Amino acid sequence: MTDWFDLMGALVWEPFATFGFMRRALAGCLALSISAAPMGVFLMLRRMSLTGDAMAHGILPGAALGYLFAGLSLGAMTLGGIVAGLVVAVASGLVARHTILREDASLAAFYLLSLSVGVLLVSLKGSNVDLMHVLFGTVLALNDDAVLLLGSTATLTLLGLAVLYRPLVLECLDPGFLRAVSRWSPVAHHGFLVLLVINLVAAFHALGTLMAVGLMVLPATAARFWARDITRLLLVASFIGLSGAIAGLLLSYHADLPTGPVIVLCLGVAMLISMATGPFGLIRSHWPNRSHRQA
Amino acid sequence: MAPPEQVKHVAAPAIGLHNLTLGYERHPAVHHVTAHLPPGSLMAVLGPNGAGKTTLIKALAGLLQPLQGHISGLAGQRVAYLPQRNEIDHSFPITVDDMVAMGLWHEVGAFGGYSPAQLQRCTNALSRVGLNGFGKRTLATLSGGQLQRALFARLMLQDAPVVLLDEPFAGVDTRTTRDLLTLMAHWQQEGRTVLAVLHDLEQARQHFPHAMLLARELVAFGDTAHVLTQTHLSKARRLNEAFDDDAPDCHANLPSTASAHTAHTAHTAHTAHTAHTAHPHRTPAAQARPHPETHLTSPRPGAQAHGR
Numbered sequence: 001m002t003d004w005f006d007l008m009g010a011l012v013w014e015p016f017a018t019f020g021f022m023r024r025a026l027a028g029c030l031a032l033s034i035s036a037a038p039m040g041v042f043l044m045l046r047r048m049s050l051t052g053d054a055m056a057h058g059i060l061p062g063a064a065l066g067y068l069f070a071g072l073s074l075g076a077m078t079l080g081g082i083v084a085g086l087v088v089a090v091a092s093g094l095v096a097r098h099t100i101l102r103e104d105a106s107l108a109a110f111y112l113l114s115l116s117v118g119v120l121l122v123s124l125k126g127s128n129v130d131l132m133h134v135l136f137g138t139v140l141a142l143n144d145d146a147v148l149l150l151g152s153t154a155t156l157t158l159l160g161l162a163v164l165y166r167p168l169v170l171e172c173l174d175p176g177f178l179r180a181v182s183r184w185s186p187v188a189h190h191g192f193l194v195l196l197v198i199n200l201v202a203a204f205h206a207l208g209t210l211m212a213v214g215l216m217v218l219p220a221t222a223a224r225f226w227a228r229d230i231t232r233l234l235l236v237a238s239f240i241g242l243s244g245a246i247a248g249l250l251l252s253y254h255a256d257l258p259t260g261p262v263i264v265l266c267l268g269v270a271m272l273i274s275m276a277t278g279p280f281g282l283i284r285s286h287w288p289n290r291s292h293r294q295a
Numbered sequence: 296m297a298p299p300e301q302v303k304h305v306a307a308p309a310i311g312l313h314n315l316t317l318g319y320e321r322h323p324a325v326h327h328v329t330a331h332l333p334p335g336s337l338m339a340v341l342g343p344n345g346a347g348k349t350t351l352i353k354a355l356a357g358l359l360q361p362l363q364g365h366i367s368g369l370a371g372q373r374v375a376y377l378p379q380r381n382e383i384d385h386s387f388p389i390t391v392d393d394m395v396a397m398g399l400w401h402e403v404g405a406f407g408g409y410s411p412a413q414l415q416r417c418t419n420a421l422s423r424v425g426l427n428g429f430g431k432r433t434l435a436t437l438s439g440g441q442l443q444r445a446l447f448a449r450l451m452l453q454d455a456p457v458v459l460l461d462e463p464f465a466g467v468d469t470r471t472t473r474d475l476l477t478l479m480a481h482w483q484q485e486g487r488t489v490l491a492v493l494h495d496l497e498q499a500r501q502h503f504p505h506a507m508l509l510a511r512e513l514v515a516f517g518d519t520a521h522v523l524t525q526t527h528l529s530k531a532r533r534l535n536e537a538f539d540d541d542a543p544d545c546h547a548n549l550p551s552t553a554s555a556h557t558a559h560t561a562h563t564a565h566t567a568h569t570a571h572t573a574h575p576h577r578t579p580a581a582q583a584r585p586h587p588e589t590h591l592t593s594p595r596p597g598a599q600a601h602g603r
Contacts, residue, residue: 045384045387047387112588124536163405163406166397166405166406167405169389170397170400172384172387172396173383173384173387173389173397173434174382174384174397175382176358176376176378176382177376177378177397177449179358180356180357180358180374180375180376181400181401181453182400182404182405184405224388226386227389228388228433228435229388229393229433230387230388230389231386
């Protein structure tokens with residue numbers, strides 16, 4: 001028994017107790033999974049999971065411009081990313097509303113445009129190392145400012161979701177009803193997009209543009225197999241997000257692997273396991289309990 | 296269904312449609328309609344597919360701006376609107392209780408909590424529609440008819456003086472339909488104005504004192520028995536013709552003459568106000584304007600797709 005405790009101590013406790021960068025990474029992941037996972041749940045319920053991915057690519061040129069002017073500066077890259085994300089969101093929304101293009105097509109067009117500009121900008125000045133940094137993030141190199149940014153984003157997101165919760169639920173469930181009883185429909189939609197952009201920009205510092213959506217979409221899809229009402233869905237998603245992030249951190253530490261992809265991979269595995277074994281997963285639906293109730 | 300509670304009285308407004316033209320991309324789906332709906336009427340809105348029934352209901356619900364004319368009587372009034380069912384995400388993970396409680400939006404707003412009394416009203420509403428004990432189940436586990444009952448419970452909680460229902464009985468079995476019709480009659484007794492888009496003429500004749508027959512233009516309006524005549528029905532079918540993208544602009548600002556027929560045939564002018572009775576100032580020349588079929592317009596059967 002003592003051996004087991006020692007082993008777990010060495011595997012789970014030691015890395016965080018010994019290294020400051022591991023503690024900062026843990027704090028960052030904690031903040032991210034608390035804010036990104038609920039965002040992912042709403043993305044999924046609004047059938048916008050792929051929109052999240054597209055938007056994540058859309059923030060690249062803003063971050064790259066910030067990088068071009070100020071180097072690897074947290075403030076400049078964050079500001080640039082938020083501006084670029086909002087431009088892509090608003091532009092594709094306007095095009096979808098005023099031309100014959102549908103939302104998905106116009107978003108795809110704008111994010112590709114944005115992404116190509118971003119990659120071009122990064123390669124203009126930086127080395128390949130910098131490009132890797134922007135694309136894949138640096139969980140283990142988060143400084144205090146970055147952790148503070150992630151924490152503030154999480155706080156803002158939770159406050160925003162608390163304010164928008166009821167309109168947002170109704171906007172997904174029955175948009176016509178929401179429009180009939182109140183003027184909250186556009187507020188819910190655009191407020192949600194703003195929260196999405198700032199979450200993506202925050203996640204981008206830790207996981208990079210390519211993986212930023214991972215902490216949103218994967219915990220939410222995994223949670224769908226465990227919970228049937230939205231309150232539990234939000235809680236389960238946050239829990240899965242946090243567990244996956246911690247598992248990924250430790251795995252990458254011990255096996256000396258790049259952290260971002262390992263975290264996303266752990267979340268992906270959690271999703272696959274949930275899909276197989278969750279109460280609403282494959283196994284239970286294909287081999288159901290043969291007995292049934294009378295009514 | 297639980298027995299009705301004590302009948303309370305709700306003051307409904309008199310609704311007026313004044314030379315109302317509604318449509319999409321300049322094509323009218325509802326064309327120059329003038330009618331006056333007395334407060335507290337239970338009215339069936341009938342007509343062929345693409346006749347503009349849904350469009351009219353949407354405009355009454357405030358979701359569509361008129362191309363021309365206006366609607367009076369609804370300013371500042373709360374309107375409860377039940378769209379066609381396919382606009383609701385049946386798979387959304389929410390309990391029946393939570394969905395029904397959204398009907399209290401006008402009391403709690405976006406942030407307010409529910410008081411025990413309000414939660415009790417939700418439970419009562421569910422039992423009134425015959426869904427006792429379904430509160431904790433999720434929407435996905437409800438059948439089509441049960442979902443429609445739950446939506447009626449939400450409508451009850453909205454407690455609005457005007458209730459608009461768009462094809463409330465599509466895909467609903469006879470027993471549920473009967474229960475929901477009883478509920479609608481009860482709403483009328485409370486003084487509410489209830490409008491329902493229907494396709495079943497027999498249902499309209501049996502349960503709805505008033506009816507409105509649309510085929511883009513108002514074909515007839517008033518007592519159901521006098522609206523649903525063979526003449527009016529075949530006229531409605533005839534009017535619902537193909538649309539023309541190159542049709543010239545419509546310059547007719549006069550109310551639809553179609554409803555004037557009803558004024559002559561209907562014997563209950565005190566409840567069935569028509570274009571004719573409402574506009575005594577109209578000149579004989581105005582009434583003698585061209586027949587709708589020769590009157591060049593750009594009708595739009597596409598309203599069938601839009602107007603769902």
